[in-house]
Amino acid sequence: MEKTIELRDITKTFGSIVANKNACLKVHSGEILALLGENGSGKTTLMNMLSGLYYPDSGEIFINNKEVHITSPKDAYSFGIGMVHQHFKLIDVFTASENIILGLKGRFFIHKKYVTNKIQALLDRYGFKLDLNKKIYDMSVSEKQTVEIIKVLYRGADTLILDEPTAVLTPQETDRLFSILRKMKEDGKTIIIITHKMQEVLSLSDKVAVLRKGQVVKVVETNKANQEELADLMVGEHVTLHIDRNEPINPTKVLEVRHLTCYNEEKLKSLDDVSFDCYSGEILGIAGVSGSGQKALLEAISGLQKAENGSEIIFFDKNNVKDNLIGKNPKVIKKMGVSLAFVPEDRLGMGLVGDMGMVGNMLLRSYETGFSPFLNVKKPTELATDVKEKLEVLTPSIQTPVRKLSGGNVQKVLVGREIASQPRLLLTAYAVRGLDINTSYTIYNLLNMEKKNGMAIVYVGEDLDVLLALTDRIMVLCDGKVTGIVDSRTTDKKTIGKLMAATKEVKTND
Amino acid sequence: MTEAKKDPFVRIAKRNDISLKKKIEIKVVCVLGAVLLSIIFIWIVSGKNPLPAVNYIFQGTFKNSIKIWSALQEMVILLAIALALTPAFKMRFWNIGAQGQILMGALMTAVCMIYFKNLPNLAIIAISLVLSILGGALYGFIPAFFKAKFNTNETLFTLMMNYIAVLIVTIFTKMWRGAASSLGQINFTTKLGWLYTIANNQVIVPFICVSVLVISTYVYLKKTKHGYEIEVVGESVNTARYTGINVKKVIMRTVALSGALCGVIGFFYVAGIDHTLTEATSGSYGFTAIIVAWLSHLNPFLMIFFSFLVVFLNKGGKNLSDSSYSPNLNEYSCEFIVFLIIISILLSEFFTSYRLIFRNSKPKDSSPRHHSLTSNLLTKEDKLNG
Numbered sequence: 001m002e003k004t005i006e007l008r009d010i011t012k013t014f015g016s017i018v019a020n021k022n023a024c025l026k027v028h029s030g031e032i033l034a035l036l037g038e039n040g041s042g043k044t045t046l047m048n049m050l051s052g053l054y055y056p057d058s059g060e061i062f063i064n065n066k067e068v069h070i071t072s073p074k075d076a077y078s079f080g081i082g083m084v085h086q087h088f089k090l091i092d093v094f095t096a097s098e099n100i101i102l103g104l105k106g107r108f109f110i111h112k113k114y115v116t117n118k119i120q121a122l123l124d125r126y127g128f129k130l131d132l133n134k135k136i137y138d139m140s141v142s143e144k145q146t147v148e149i150i151k152v153l154y155r156g157a158d159t160l161i162l163d164e165p166t167a168v169l170t171p172q173e174t175d176r177l178f179s180i181l182r183k184m185k186e187d188g189k190t191i192i193i194i195t196h197k198m199q200e201v202l203s204l205s206d207k208v209a210v211l212r213k214g215q216v217v218k219v220v221e222t223n224k225a226n227q228e229e230l231a232d233l234m235v236g237e238h239v240t241l242h243i244d245r246n247e248p249i250n251p252t253k254v255l256e257v258r259h260l261t262c263y264n265e266e267k268l269k270s271l272d273d274v275s276f277d278c279y280s281g282e283i284l285g286i287a288g289v290s291g292s293g294q295k296a297l298l299e300a301i302s303g304l305q306k307a308e309n310g311s312e313i314i315f316f317d318k319n320n321v322k323d324n325l326i327g328k329n330p331k332v333i334k335k336m337g338v339s340l341a342f343v344p345e346d347r348l349g350m351g352l353v354g355d356m357g358m359v360g361n362m363l364l365r366s367y368e369t370g371f372s373p374f375l376n377v378k379k380p381t382e383l384a385t386d387v388k389e390k391l392e393v394l395t396p397s398i399q400t401p402v403r404k405l406s407g408g409n410v411q412k413v414l415v416g417r418e419i420a421s422q423p424r425l426l427l428t429a430y431a432v433r434g435l436d437i438n439t440s441y442t443i444y445n446l447l448n449m450e451k452k453n454g455m456a457i458v459y460v461g462e463d464l465d466v467l468l469a470l471t472d473r474i475m476v477l478c479d480g481k482v483t484g485i486v487d488s489r490t491t492d493k494k495t496i497g498k499l500m501a502a503t504k505e506v507k508t509n510d
Numbered sequence: 511m512t513e514a515k516k517d518p519f520v521r522i523a524k525r526n527d528i529s530l531k532k533k534i535e536i537k538v539v540c541v542l543g544a545v546l547l548s549i550i551f552i553w554i555v556s557g558k559n560p561l562p563a564v565n566y567i568f569q570g571t572f573k574n575s576i577k578i579w580s581a582l583q584e585m586v587i588l589l590a591i592a593l594a595l596t597p598a599f600k601m602r603f604w605n606i607g608a609q610g611q612i613l614m615g616a617l618m619t620a621v622c623m624i625y626f627k628n629l630p631n632l633a634i635i636a637i638s639l640v641l642s643i644l645g646g647a648l649y650g651f652i653p654a655f656f657k658a659k660f661n662t663n664e665t666l667f668t669l670m671m672n673y674i675a676v677l678i679v680t681i682f683t684k685m686w687r688g689a690a691s692s693l694g695q696i697n698f699t700t701k702l703g704w705l706y707t708i709a710n711n712q713v714i715v716p717f718i719c720v721s722v723l724v725i726s727t728y729v730y731l732k733k734t735k736h737g738y739e740i741e742v743v744g745e746s747v748n749t750a751r752y753t754g755i756n757v758k759k760v761i762m763r764t765v766a767l768s769g770a771l772c773g774v775i776g777f778f779y780v781a782g783i784d785h786t787l788t789e790a791t792s793g794s795y796g797f798t799a800i801i802v803a804w805l806s807h808l809n810p811f812l813m814i815f816f817s818f819l820v821v822f823l824n825k826g827g828k829n830l831s832d833s834s835y836s837p838n839l840n841e842y843s844c845e846f847i848v849f850l851i852i853i854s855i856l857l858s859e860f861f862t863s864y865r866l867i868f869r870n871s872k873p874k875d876s877s878p879r880h881h882s883l884t885s886n887l888l889t890k891e892d893k894l895n896g
Contacts, residue, residue, distance in 0.1 A: 015524040039768045055518055071518055139783070154660030304751055350748040353741070363738065373734050 003029040003064060003190065005050070005081070005159060009198035010059035011438065012045055020214040021044040022059070027157065027207075032181065032191040034201040034222070037211030038436040039407065043194045044086070046211070047161045052076035068083070080265050082152030083161040088144050090136045096143075097132040100151045126183050141168040141289065145177070151420055159190040167198055168290055171464070178204050196226045196234075202460055204475060210271035212236050235437050243444050243469045248407075251279035252320070253427050254456040255301070258312040261297045262305050262480075270296035270305075272480040278425060278456045283447060285488065286460040286472030287496055293480035294460045295345060298427045301458075302342040303330045315340070317424065341418035345429035346458075347407075351414045353402030358384035361402055387416035391442065408439035415443060419450060426450065429460045444470055464493050478502050521867045528862060537858045544854030548847045556836035557844055566611075566833045567826030581714045581825050582782065585793075587775065590720045591792075591799035593727045594771035596808050597764050598650075600731060601744040605669025607653065609796030610675035611769040613789070614649040615642035615776025617679055620787040623696045623703035623780070623879040624686060639777055647766040649675065654765035658758035665878040671794070676789045681771040683787055695785040705782035716778050723771075727810045739766055770797075805855060827872020 005026040011018075020042040027033045035043045048054045052059065052073040060067050063079050070076050076083070090099050101115055116132060123130055130146050138149070151158055162181075166174045181191050181204065185464060190380035195201060201208050202222060209219045210233040218233055232238050264270040271293045278284050286294055299305035301326060303315055313325040314339050323338055333340065344350040352361045362380035370376055384398040391412040395405055402410055411431070418426065428447070432440040447470070449456055461467045467474055468488055475485045476499035483502035486495065553560040571581045599604040602608035626634050653667040675880050687693045697703055708714040731737040739760045743750045750757050779791050802820055806812035827844035 334754055349746050350752050353745045353749055355745055367738050
């Protein structure tokens with residue numbers, strides 16, 4: 001049965017923010033459509049209107065040329081539309097099958113065998129692997145994603161919307177997902193996949209719709225598109241996708257980590273016997289599926305996370321004098337004169353104070369200086385003005401709460417402040433997450449410049465292409481263990497992908 | 511059925527950043543609406559021309575100089591408590607234990623007045639002040655300590671501390687009064703430990719003190735390193751830790767400060783105003799002050815206005831129920847009116863951030879198309895409506 005979904009002139013605003021403006025889109029059954037656009041270009045908002053989470057301010061939705069009003073996810077399912085959101089909406093203490101049937105009408109008692117058979121049929125049909133009696137909290141991200149997809153299929157959806165499905169997957173898991181999606185397409189299902197990764201678009205989709213500033217700027221056949229052209233469409237001007245990389249200039253050891261072991265709040269090992277070195281003038285990349293211990297690693301070095309006995313974190317200062325950072329909190333580390341800066345993953349929740357302006361945020365690093373009980377805002381004001389000019393931060397004033405700035409500008413404020421102290425060691429976690437292409441390249445260039453000046457940089461990243469192009473060495477983490485440290489210039493994505501899942505393979509063999 | 515579905519009947523839309531003028535307009539409309547509702551309420555309940563009732567409400571504060579001074583005194587107390595709560599609230603420490611902290615300060619003062627009778631007057635006052643500060647600070651410190659060390663819930667903790675404070679005060683008053691029905695004014699004949707008055711008016715000294723407190727609270731929160739730490743901890747504990755702020759220390763220090771200020775208020779109650787101690791010494795002002803603090807968005811200067819408003823409404827409502835205007839308007843229906851107006855001010859906060867869009871309304875030209883944010887709640891509402 002042929003089915004078409006059409007969006008006409010959809011507009012949606014949130015306060016003064018225009019998420020979508022006169023967006024038009026058409027998709028047919030048996031097609032994989034990729035929605036490509038930078039963060040904040042309105043991809044997810046547009047799809048949320050199709051799946052019933054939002055209602056458009058204006059514009060119409062047509063299904064098989066008939067106008068429909070979708071006001072809830074239930075409505076969306078009645079039209080066969082289901083969405084897998086980027087942040088999973090599952091109940092941790094329920095099993096897979098309980099999550100799948102959750103919220104559906106049925107008899108008072110659950111007919112378990114009937115349900116299980118029905119779900120199993122779906123799993124077999126598309127080649128998913130899933131233990132239906134496993135609880136969500138025991139699952140890996142990829143298993144959780146499978147549950148979400150099955151949930152949508154079980155509700156009878158023939159149109160599947162996937163929001164950034166590969167963000168949390170290893171390259172191997174991505175390949176598996178893509179082959180499943182192709183099978184679904186052959187089965188006559190419509191697949192809409194939201195992404196900002198160009199390679200994925202090219203390898204999977206039939207058509208690409210490029211969004212920019214809330215509008216669908218162009219729909220092209222994938223086999224007629226190439227990466228440069230798509231990038232230009234996304235950004236709206238010509239961009240060069242090239243990161244310079246220089247050889248490290250006389251590297252000296254800045255950090256020595258040995259046998260670092262940490263436990264998280266649930267008393268599980270977040271880091272397990274991690275050992276590595278950092279050198280000046282070098283960018284060390286950290287790769288791994290999200291939640292493999294990256295956060296704990298950076299927090300342990302900066303004194304925010306307690307390390308177990310036997311761990312060693314040795315910092316070498318300019319004169320090669322050693323300082324042990326184990327058991328020290330950030331304040332003590334600062335007082336010791338250890339020249340260390342940290343750009344955390346959670347920008348507004350950890351690195352900055354959202355309700356304060358740029359000046360207040362610059363103060364975070366220096367408010368304690370001087371003996372007066374009163375704040376001295378002179379230097380922070382100068383620094384804020386400086387960062388605003390040099391990094392081209394778009395803000396009405398340096399007093400405007402940074403919460404009101406866009407993601408890219410927020411990150412510029414944070415990175416600008418951390419680099420301003422000219423640390424010997426700079427730790428960055430997902431420094432370009434959620435940023436548009438131009439800002440991302442601004443950040444890469446900044447890091448490269450500081451590398452040239454002799455800074456040692458730890459770069460935790462998720463985009464393997466960027467990691468391979470930007471860093472000098474890559475350390476791969478999996479379940480808190482180091483599964484390999486490789487030379488970025490000679491390795492490839494496949495090797496890193498294998499290392500990212502190294503301990504998991506062992507586990508399944510047990 | 512789904513095919514016939516229309517646009518949702520009403521949607522909530524987030525506003526753009528609106529101008530101060532518009533904000534005030536909305537608030538005024540909300541308050542006028544509430545006043546109108548109150549007048550209709552009075553009219554229905556009493557069955558009389560409601561205008562004289564409005565007059566009674568005004569006279570509650572402005573009838574004569576006695577009423578004015580009395581209203582000013584209550585306003586000073588309410589304002590002081592709201593200011594005392596502000597540092598803790600700024601840190602998102604929901605201290606609802608002002609009542610208990612005030613009672614502790616009051617108790618300390620009473621203890622000094624009763625047991626140090628052979629000291630000179632000034633010494634008694636000085637010792638009372640110091641001990642009431644310590645009493646209030648300690649009483650605030652206890653829940654803060656448990657919050658910092660064991661992450662206990664400060665709201666429940668401070669609430670329970672109120673009950674304990676009431677009981678401690680009851681024990682002492684029972685002990686002191688013996689067989690008498692109440693404690694009576696302490697040192698009534700000698701006036702030992704009584705706070706000095708200016709021109710025989712006991713409001714002026716507290717008034718000057720609270721004026722200083724308004725400014726110093728503002729300076730403390732906005733201009734000092736302590737204030738900065740409080741704001742960072744309130745915004746995000748993680749950011750505070752990241753910066754190297756000792757979160758536990760800041761929590762304990764700030765709440766102890768809050769408690770110390772409450773203790774001083776207790777001192778003023780006993781040494782300056784009541785000259786006696788009962789378990790009802792601070793009344794319900796420890797809680798009403800929370801409303802004042804919130805209405806003012808923790809801005810010390812706005813608190814002046816809102817503490818006046820709350821006192822004005824209270825006094826007006828009381829005057830109306832005491833008057834011969836209508837027997838149906840008892841103190842309960844008058845309190846109803848007071849809270850109707852306060853709630854309408856709180857509600858206006860919603861309308862300054864959001865607006866409602868009805869199905870057939872045309873989008874305004876001034877704004878980019880129309881804004882909407884369909885919440886699940888309203889989609890349900892829509893289903894009820896059609």
